[in-house]
Amino acid sequence: MSPPRVSLGAHMSVAGGTPLAPERGAAFRCTAIQVFTKNGNQWGEREVSREEGEAFRASMARHGVEAVLSHDSYLINLAAPGVDLRKKSLRSFLAEVRRCAALGIPSLVFHPGAHVGEGEAAGIRRVAAGLRETLRRTEGLPVALAIETTAGQGSSLGHTFEHLRDLIDGAGAGPRLGICFDTCHVHASGRDLSTEEGVARCFEDFDRIVGLGRLRAFHLNDCKKPAGSRVDRHEHIGRGTIGLAGFRALARDRRFAPLPKVLETPKGPDPVSKREWDAVNLERLRRLGMR
Numbered sequence: 001m002s003p004p005r006v007s008l009g010a011h012m013s014v015a016g017g018t019p020l021a022p023e024r025g026a027a028f029r030c031t032a033i034q035v036f037t038k039n040g041n042q043w044g045e046r047e048v049s050r051e052e053g054e055a056f057r058a059s060m061a062r063h064g065v066e067a068v069l070s071h072d073s074y075l076i077n078l079a080a081p082g083v084d085l086r087k088k089s090l091r092s093f094l095a096e097v098r099r100c101a102a103l104g105i106p107s108l109v110f111h112p113g114a115h116v117g118e119g120e121a122a123g124i125r126r127v128a129a130g131l132r133e134t135l136r137r138t139e140g141l142p143v144a145l146a147i148e149t150t151a152g153q154g155s156s157l158g159h160t161f162e163h164l165r166d167l168i169d170g171a172g173a174g175p176r177l178g179i180c181f182d183t184c185h186v187h188a189s190g191r192d193l194s195t196e197e198g199v200a201r202c203f204e205d206f207d208r209i210v211g212l213g214r215l216r217a218f219h220l221n222d223c224k225k226p227a228g229s230r231v232d233r234h235e236h237i238g239r240g241t242i243g244l245a246g247f248r249a250l251a252r253d254r255r256f257a258p259l260p261k262v263l264e265t266p267k268g269p270d271p272v273s274k275r276e277w278d279a280v281n282l283e284r285l286r287r288l289g290m291r
């Protein structure tokens with residue numbers, strides 16, 4: 001019997017080059033990582049050379065990192081009411097997909113965007129149109145577009161399962177459309193994940209409205225603010241309003257075992273234990289049986 005597949009890790013920095021991220025992940029025994037493929041706070045694009053693509057894949061293999069996600073730039077807003085920003089966003093999003101393909105990254109996680117006063121229905125139509133165009137212009141590339149669940153801050157879209165369904169349907173419901181489930185965001189959006197019952201109810205609803213088959217990945221973050229606050233502040237695992245019981249319930253659900261799961265919790269050393277927070281948080285998840 002082959003050992004159970006483990007797909008657990010954390011977001012890793014690409015400072016100094018993308019091939020360094022798997023190495024950084026391996027230091028925490030990550031079998032999954034998430035990366036930015038450029039500076040996420042700037043518009044400037046870059047292309048991934050063949051050499052970089054090969055070096056990144058080789059680094060993944062060498063360090064035993066099996067799964068990798070990319071997260072798109074924070075500036076992209078496919079829902080922007082202004083044509084200029086929407087065009088710029090689309091161009092940037094296309095470049096994100098192409099960099100993923102060049103690096104062999106099978107899932108691009110992205111935030112659907114913010115409607116900025118135009119209303120949710122209008123915003124969803126714009127994002128769906130942008131996704132359709134992106135899929136068309138990158139046809140054949142083995143990169144899934146994984147819509148991230150959001151907390152619902154401001155006018156951001158994607159904080160209800162109905163939004164996710166409408167985005168997928170509006171974009172043509174093809175196989176390259178998926179979901180990245182961020183635990184902090186869903187909890188903050190109003191679905192309490194702090195109990196086993198809450199987690200069970202959440203995924204029953206998700207399955208009915210979106211379909212569990214759309215799940216591509218998880219962001220495992222505890223939440224600083226209460227369920228329903230719609231405020232997006234990540235907390236260390238077990239120290240927030242989701243707490244260990246919620247993560248234990250997630251860990252016990254074997255349907256999620258094969259999916260990549262990454263932390264996006266604050267980095268740096270824990271002032272008490274002096275250990276890196278990623279090590280502390282991953283250890284907590286592993287103790288709960290998270291795979």
Ligand code: FE
Nearest residue numbers: 071110111148
């Ligand atoms: Fe995100």
Ligand code: FE
Nearest residue numbers: 148182219264
């Ligand atoms: Fe996230």
Ligand code: ZN
Nearest residue numbers: 184185232234
């Ligand atoms: Zn967040």
